[in-house]
Amino acid sequence: MPPGIRDTSQTIQERIAATHVNSLDVDLDSMAAISNIFRVAVMFRNLSERRFLLKHNLTFSGFTVLWVLWVFGKMESYQLAEECGISKGTLTGIVSTLEKHGLIRRIRHPQDGRRKIVMATDRGETLMHRLFPKINRLEQEFVRGLEQTELSSLARMLRIILHSQDTP
Amino acid sequence: MPPGIRDTSQTIQERIAATHVNSLDVDLDSMAAISNIFRVAVMFRNLSERRFLLKHNLTFSGFTVLWVLWVFGKMESYQLAEECGISKGTLTGIVSTLEKHGLIRRIRHPQDGRRKIVMATDRGETLMHRLFPKINRLEQEFVRGLEQTELSSLARMLRIILHSQDTP
DNA sequence: ATAATATTGTTTGAGTCCTAACGAAATCAA
DNA sequence: TTGATTTCGTTAGGACTCAAACAATATTAT
Numbered sequence: 001m002p003p004g005i006r007d008t009s010q011t012i013q014e015r016i017a018a019t020h021v022n023s024l025d026v027d028l029d030s031m032a033a034i035s036n037i038f039r040v041a042v043m044f045r046n047l048s049e050r051r052f053l054l055k056h057n058l059t060f061s062g063f064t065v066l067w068v069l070w071v072f073g074k075m076e077s078y079q080l081a082e083e084c085g086i087s088k089g090t091l092t093g094i095v096s097t098l099e100k101h102g103l104i105r106r107i108r109h110p111q112d113g114r115r116k117i118v119m120a121t122d123r124g125e126t127l128m129h130r131l132f133p134k135i136n137r138l139e140q141e142f143v144r145g146l147e148q149t150e151l152s153s154l155a156r157m158l159r160i161i162l163h164s165q166d167t168p
Numbered sequence: 169m170p171p172g173i174r175d176t177s178q179t180i181q182e183r184i185a186a187t188h189v190n191s192l193d194v195d196l197d198s199m200a201a202i203s204n205i206f207r208v209a210v211m212f213r214n215l216s217e218r219r220f221l222l223k224h225n226l227t228f229s230g231f232t233v234l235w236v237l238w239v240f241g242k243m244e245s246y247q248l249a250e251e252c253g254i255s256k257g258t259l260t261g262i263v264s265t266l267e268k269h270g271l272i273r274r275i276r277h278p279q280d281g282r283r284k285i286v287m288a289t290d291r292g293e294t295l296m297h298r299l300f301p302k303i304n305r306l307e308q309e310f311v312r313g314l315e316q317t318e319l320s321s322l323a324r325m326l327r328i329i330l331h332s333q334d335t336p
Numbered sequence: 337a338t339a340a341t342a343t344t345g346t347t348t349g350a351g352t353c354c355t356a357a358c359g360a361a362a363t364c365a366a
Numbered sequence: 367t368t369g370a371t372t373t374c375g376t377t378a379g380g381a382c383t384c385a386a387a388c389a390a391t392a393t394t395a396t
Contacts, residue, residue, distance in 0.1 A: 036326035114374035
């Protein structure tokens with residue numbers, strides 16, 4: 001069985017309530033929500049890699065970078081890293097891997113000698129054109145148990161969570 | 169600014185709708201939901217590491233393993249890996265790291281010579297007793313923008329998503 | 337009892353991930 | 367016009383991550 005699939009949050013909640021945290025100021029609902037967010041993310045990442053990505057020498061992170069490039073076209077490195085939610089050091093490694101496989105290109109900035117511009121090659125574009133619908137179909141498969149109103153409600157709540165740290 | 173913080177899903181949706189995927193069978197709502205789940209996970213992982221974990225030589229993954237051990241007590245490796253949502257190979261590495269820092273112990277199984285049992289040391293227990301409330305407070309901070317009914321609705325929807333792959 | 341099969345934890349290799357330090361290039365200061 | 371500061375991308379080091387191969391042990395079949 002793939003890792004991270006089972007929903008054991010109920011068990012954990014009972015377990016933890018019965019053992020350590022009765023007295024502490026712990027909120028089990030918040031814990032369950034965040035921990036299930038991680039489970040979904042892990043499950044989606046692993047499943048998409050096994051089904052579609054790894055056979056094309058793509059990791060999920062590599063796919064994300066290529067996807068952002070496919071959507072935005074040319075892009076500067078620091079923007080690309082921010083958009084993908086990774087550090088610039090990590091991006092260097094991923095970009096090198098993708099370049100090695102001929103899926104993207106590095107170009108130097110015409111004015112600024114420090115910056116570099118990254119863009120997909122034709123091979124990268126073609127591959128993304130084939131893979132993106134499959135990934136999206138998996139995304140649809142994941143949320144197929146939700147009504148349309150629930151789905152937009154979920155999206156809205158996730159956006160609220162994302163903004164919870166705007167003014168720490 | 170930490171990576172993966174900004175919620176750019178709206179921008180991306182417009183962008184993608186305007187460029188590649190008009191004709192394809194693509195559902196932008198599903199895409200936005202899944203992609204924001206990843207953003208929340210990345211944000212939480214990085215923030216908790218920077219604020220609480222790294223100064224104690226703990227990664228988020230190491231914390232998770234130690235936490236499961238703290239909740240369940242002794243545990244066999246293969247169960248532990250499944251509960252943490254990681255592969256057994258990955259678990260070996262994390263357990264070795266935690267053992268190196270004196271936070272957990274490996275014990276061999278009395279009957280079965282293949283299996284091993286993992287448990288937290290006193291140092292591990294003490295550290296977890298101090299850290300867990302802090303992590304939970306961060307979890308509460310993340311969902312503070314949601315009503316109580318919304319929070320349980322979120323947890324319910326995530327559970328539905330987790331079960332979406334039960335019968336593929 | 338012996339052989340074939342299955343399971344458990346480890347190792348291996350490629351890749352991702354972070355922070356911190358680094359060199360190169362641009363900008364700012366005086 | 368030097369010098370200090372800032373801002374890029376890269377590198378270094380340590381850790382996590384997977385799949386696949388592996389050795390040791392246990393189970394099943396004949």
